[in-house]
Amino acid sequence: MIRESWSARPVKIILMSSVSVNRPSHQDTRRERFERACVWALRGLVPPSKDNQRAANFLNDVIETDDVHARWVAVRPDTLKEGDVSEYALHEGLVDSLFRPGETSMASVAHFMCELATDAELWAAWRGKLPVIVNATLH
Numbered sequence: 001m002i003r004e005s006w007s008a009r010p011v012k013i014i015l016m017s018s019v020s021v022n023r024p025s026h027q028d029t030r031r032e033r034f035e036r037a038c039v040w041a042l043r044g045l046v047p048p049s050k051d052n053q054r055a056a057n058f059l060n061d062v063i064e065t066d067d068v069h070a071r072w073v074a075v076r077p078d079t080l081k082e083g084d085v086s087e088y089a090l091h092e093g094l095v096d097s098l099f100r101p102g103e104t105s106m107a108s109v110a111h112f113m114c115e116l117a118t119d120a121e122l123w124a125a126w127r128g129k130l131p132v133i134v135n136a137t138l139h
Helices: 033-045 047-063 106-118 120-126
Strands: 011-016 070-077 079-081 088-091 103-105 132-135
Touching: 011 047, 011 106, 033 047, 047 070, 070 106, 070 120, 079 106, 088 106, 103 106, 106 120, 106 132
Parallel strands: 011 070, 070 132, 079 103, 103 132
Antiparallel strands: 088 132
16 A cells, blocks of 8 residues: 555654564574563464564565665564653663563653654664663663
8 A cells, every 4th residue: 555655755654562573583582492482372372462473574574674665663662561751771682581571661662653753863773673662760
């Protein structure tokens, strides 16, 4: 649909995902074998987990980072918590483990996603990537 309604500027897609989503080509190296097996099992038992991975794979494999019609970022928060916007940290890869998760306030995720949509430098830094967002007080 995006390619068929082409405009002069690429469409920005910001996907709200989770840390259960793997970056392509096994770039998230922090996961041990047992943890990877648990994530695999979660995808089979909890449909949203599988859907999140499929959506991230679609962005990476189909739209790609240099598509002229669409550009994307998939935001991967850790355990979502209620609360106000607080200082948060952004990371290229995983920070915590499945068994000792970090926390991310929902308001901070929303703030980061709004910043991505409006701040050209921030967008350029994260375009085509899957940043992990966590509350900075823990890291």
